[in-house]
Amino acid sequence: MASLAVQCPKCRMLLSAGAINQPHWIPCPACESSLQVEVFPALFRQLAAGSSGALAVMDDESTCFYHANKQAVLPCHECGRFLCALCDCELNGEHFCPACLEKGRVTRKIKSLENERTLYDSIALTLAVAPMLIFYFTLITAPMSLYVAIRHWNAPRSIVHNTRFRYILAVTFASLEIIGWVALFAYLYAALSSRRG
Numbered sequence: 001m002a003s004l005a006v007q008c009p010k011c012r013m014l015l016s017a018g019a020i021n022q023p024h025w026i027p028c029p030a031c032e033s034s035l036q037v038e039v040f041p042a043l044f045r046q047l048a049a050g051s052s053g054a055l056a057v058m059d060d061e062s063t064c065f066y067h068a069n070k071q072a073v074l075p076c077h078e079c080g081r082f083l084c085a086l087c088d089c090e091l092n093g094e095h096f097c098p099a100c101l102e103k104g105r106v107t108r109k110i111k112s113l114e115n116e117r118t119l120y121d122s123i124a125l126t127l128a129v130a131p132m133l134i135f136y137f138t139l140i141t142a143p144m145s146l147y148v149a150i151r152h153w154n155a156p157r158s159i160v161h162n163t164r165f166r167y168i169l170a171v172t173f174a175s176l177e178i179i180g181w182v183a184l185f186a187y188l189y190a191a192l193s194s195r196r197g
Helices: 098-107 120-133 135-151 165-196
Strands: 003-007 014-016 089-091 094-096
Touching (some): 089 098, 094 098, 120 135, 120 165, 135 165
Antiparallel strands (some): 003 014, 089 094
């Protein structure tokens, strides 16, 4: 198999088998665009003439819910429908049908399919730092920043790996702001007490 029916998306040059499923970016042989192409292993499988790629179904065997002419190999973990090898979507050791996989992504029931997250560390840091331009707002935002940082300390962070550095900065700034307000109120209270006394 010298080349597969996989093309460069920019120049439409057919890519060789050596350019497929590489762990790193490679240049297109024609236009030099950076590519990283991943395809399902079924693309490499040679089928016999007249074969559909399905296992033969006997009278006493279950068939796929989505493909009546294909033998079922396992049930969906979520809905229990029988699936063929083509419809089986494996995720963290569990098997899902395409419909349940999409439903789990939309309803966020399947946590490992998240494609966005609330970055509570950024929210906490913004609440602690941004109001410092108008210091009076920190009376409200500093406790809010502390609450968000402590409440969501163990919440999943960015999909891109990062540390808790923003949480630590938010807690530090918010604590300093609260200490500053306490010191200011104590000073004002002492000043008022000395005037009365």
